[in-house]
Amino acid sequence: MAGSSAVRAAHHTATGCTRLHHPSSSSSSRPRVILPLPARRRGGASLLRPRASLAAAATATATAAPTVGRTATEEAVYEVVLRQAALVQQQQQQRPRWAGEKEDEGLVVGWGLLGDAYDRCGEVCAEYAKTFYLGTQLMTPERRKAVWAIYVWCRRTDELVDGPNASYITPTALDRWEKRLEDLFEGRPYDMYDAALSDTVSKFPVDIQPFKDMIEGMRLDLWKSRYRTFDELYLYCYYVAGTVGLMTVPVMGIAPDSKASAESVYNAALALGIANQLTNILRDVGEDARRGRIYLPLDELAQAGLTEDDIFRGKVTDKWRRFMKGQIQRARLFFDEAEKGVAHLDSASRWPVLASLWLYRQILDAIEANDYNNFTKRAYVGKAKKLLSLPVAYAKAAVAL
Ligand SMILES: CC(C)=CCC/C(C)=C/CC/C(C)=C/CC/C(C)=C/[C@@H]1[C@@H](COP(=O)(O)OP(=O)(O)O)[C@]1(C)CC/C=C(\C)CC/C=C(\C)CCC=C(C)C
Numbered sequence: 001m002a003g004s005s006a007v008r009a010a011h012h013t014a015t016g017c018t019r020l021h022h023p024s025s026s027s028s029s030r031p032r033v034i035l036p037l038p039a040r041r042r043g044g045a046s047l048l049r050p051r052a053s054l055a056a057a058a059t060a061t062a063t064a065a066p067t068v069g070r071t072a073t074e075e076a077v078y079e080v081v082l083r084q085a086a087l088v089q090q091q092q093q094q095r096p097r098w099a100g101e102k103e104d105e106g107l108v109v110g111w112g113l114l115g116d117a118y119d120r121c122g123e124v125c126a127e128y129a130k131t132f133y134l135g136t137q138l139m140t141p142e143r144r145k146a147v148w149a150i151y152v153w154c155r156r157t158d159e160l161v162d163g164p165n166a167s168y169i170t171p172t173a174l175d176r177w178e179k180r181l182e183d184l185f186e187g188r189p190y191d192m193y194d195a196a197l198s199d200t201v202s203k204f205p206v207d208i209q210p211f212k213d214m215i216e217g218m219r220l221d222l223w224k225s226r227y228r229t230f231d232e233l234y235l236y237c238y239y240v241a242g243t244v245g246l247m248t249v250p251v252m253g254i255a256p257d258s259k260a261s262a263e264s265v266y267n268a269a270l271a272l273g274i275a276n277q278l279t280n281i282l283r284d285v286g287e288d289a290r291r292g293r294i295y296l297p298l299d300e301l302a303q304a305g306l307t308e309d310d311i312f313r314g315k316v317t318d319k320w321r322r323f324m325k326g327q328i329q330r331a332r333l334f335f336d337e338a339e340k341g342v343a344h345l346d347s348a349s350r351w352p353v354l355a356s357l358w359l360y361r362q363i364l365d366a367i368e369a370n371d372y373n374n375f376t377k378r379a380y381v382g383k384a385k386k387l388l389s390l391p392v393a394y395a396k397a398a399v400a401l
Pocket residue numbers: 132135136147150151154155158162240241242244245246248249265266268269270272273276277280281338339341342345352353356
């Protein structure tokens with residue numbers, strides 16, 4: 001919420017924590033602060049990321065010993081997870097604001113306009129993300145519309161740096177986009193899509209931080225085209241994708257009869273975003289290289305005996321296959337972590353999440369089926385497989401708890 005950046009700033013002063021510097025940080029735009037929280041403050045194994053096994057999977061063929069314990073980056077991300085979980089717990093103790101309310105109560109624009117705004121969000125979602133759209137059909141109308149509004153905001157944010165006008169986008173434009181975000185969270189939407197999201201965040205316990213963090217990910221994309229370590233990549237994946245999990249859980253809802261803690265459900269949601277983005281990265285290696293980008297951790301490439309030039313040359317060798325196997329294995333571990341959380345979502349939300357998880361995970365199978373040629377062959381899941389996943393996910397979701 002509004003206090004969170006202040007909390008981060010206070011922590012910064014108190015602890016002298018690391019800052020992730022980037023040239024786009026103007027003095028007015030808040031620099032991203034990464035808190036070095038005590039390594040094992042919460043004790044026990046990492047819920048967020050079974051660090052030893054994931055690192056081991058990634059370095060299965062390399063000589064370096066796997067790192068154990070959470071990194072400062074993971075701790076910083078985990079702080080956001082905890083804050084989101086706390087918000088949803090508060091909501092569980094109160095009556096959900098939307099329950100029993102008339103649709104047009106407390107809105108900044110009249111219901112007619114707001115209804116149109118949500119309809120337009122639905123149309124965008126249906127056009128750009130057919131599977132997500134289909135998945136929202138089982139949800140209650142309030143939840144469905146809210147997911148559409150979040151989807152559209154995410155898509156527009158990504159379009160800023162990936163869309164047709166991307167070459168005109170500057171850090172200042174992203175600062176303006178962030179100001180617009182703050183305005184809509186305060187009930188001052190700028191256009192009809194913002195109005196839909198503004199309404200959504202007034203009805204569900206959605207915090208602004210994951211939205212701000214997604215913009216931060218887009219800032220990274222403006223200047224950063226290499227990731228030295230998995231830790232750096234993890235932070236990027238949190239920004240652009242893990243945040244989606246944190247934005248949507250308050251809308252999807254946690255099952256009232258679930259015994260799981262809100263924290264563990266948020267961790268699973270975060271893991272799904274990370275898994276999806278890692279999968280995107282593995283699928284798009286060739287495409288990204290053609291844009292001069294390498295998202296794969298450079299230290300892991302080096303450990304596998306690979307160089308940046310190997311990526312640009314794009315030749316599938318045994319070294320490449322071995323490297324890819326490790327990367328795929330790690331992405332699968334994040335999917336496994338995510339899948340454990342699905343059962344604890346509200347029953348109507350399980351199916352779409354499970355279906356999207358399975359569909360995305362199958363992209364990894366497709367990379368294998370392409371003999372790890374992700375330089376010139378796009379891994380995709382065929383229509384037949386997609387269609388089959390939906391009823392199977394539906395059946396599994398129905399018996400999940
Ligand atoms: C407990 C539990 C498992 C809960 C599930 C929580 C949940 C619903 C998590 C959603 C995870 C998810 C779908 C993450 C999106 C990851 C993603 C694809 C990010 C993309 C980023 C940038 O990628 P890139 O530029 O490399 O790729 P493109 O070539 O541009 O594709 C994004 C594009 C960021 C923007 C994200 C979106 C537009 C998707 C947002 C989706 C929703 C709000 C709907 C989620 C709903 C359902 C039903 C899964």
